[in-house]
Amino acid sequence: MKNKIKVYRAMHDLTQDNLAHALGVTRQTILAIEKGRYDPSLELAFKMARYFNTTVEELFVYESE
Amino acid sequence: MQKNTFYLLSGAVALILVFLFYISVELKKPWLVFVGILLAVVLYLMCRKKIAGIAGDEREMFIDMKTASATLKSAAVLYLAVNIPLAVYAFSFPQMILPPPHHMPPVTVPLVTLGSVALIELILLAVVLFIYVSFHVYYAKKYGGDIEDEE
Numbered sequence: 118m119k120n121k122i123k124v125y126r127a128m129h130d131l132t133q134d135n136l137a138h139a140l141g142v143t144r145q146t147i148l149a150i151e152k153g154r155y156d157p158s159l160e161l162a163f164k165m166a167r168y169f170n171t172t173v174e175e176l177f178v179y180e181s182e
Numbered sequence: 183m184q185k186n187t188f189y190l191l192s193g194a195v196a197l198i199l200v201f202l203f204y205i206s207v208e209l210k211k212p213w214l215v216f217v218g219i220l221l222a223v224v225l226y227l228m229c230r231k232k233i234a235g236i237a238g239d240e241r242e243m244f245i246d247m248k249t250a251s252a253t254l255k256s257a258a259v260l261y262l263a264v265n266i267p268l269a270v271y272a273f274s275f276p277q278m279i280l281p282p283p284h285h286m287p288p289v290t291v292p293l294v295t296l297g298s299v300a301l302i303e304l305i306l307l308a309v310v311l312f313i314y315v316s317f318h319v320y321y322a323k324k325y326g327g328d329i330e331d332e333e
Binding site: 145149155160 | 238239240241242244324325326
């Protein structure tokens with residue numbers, strides 16, 4: 118699954134640490150999600166979308182294998 | 183309680199358990215180490231509740247879950263592979279399972295033999311711990327533990 122978290126993070130001028138703190142996860146988790154190594158839970162995906170004031174579909178793009 | 187204090191305390195308890203094992207061997211009183219292990223587990227669980235941030239976030243819990251699942255499967259295979267062949271010995275001496283016929287003297291298993299079986303089980307447990315750590319490292323890498331930090 119691809120995502121635009123890095124882009125949105127840059128748009129909001131946030132560091133990984135800032136975002137991690139705001140969402141209650143570790144910075145490693147944000148890093149892993151950005152790199153596509155880890156797919157977040159539905160809850161975390163919605164939290165991120167709300168935090169950036171956008172939708173989950175906008176933030177995450179599902180690609181079938 | 184901080185994480186590091188918890189780990190130090192765990193190390194101290196482990197050392198005390200080793201000492202208790204030694205004392206148990208010297209005094210030939212296995213219940214000493216038995217009680218010690220039970221108390222250590224209770225202390226561990228009580229302390230674990232008081233540590234801030236030990237649970238980790240969802241990725242860490244996911245890694246823990248994957249590790250536990252893989253370790254359980256490997257441990258089951260390992261224990262079956264070692265213990266079923268060992269059980270052959272038990273079935274080779276039917277007196278150990280069924281009550282002996284009146285004309286046969288009961289088979290007694292020397293305590294040393296029982297101790298050897300316990301040692302095999304402890305070695306297996308150590309192997310399982312090693313497997314757990316290996317799987318943890320593997321899944322931590324797979325789910326983003328080794329990525330280069332850009333910030």
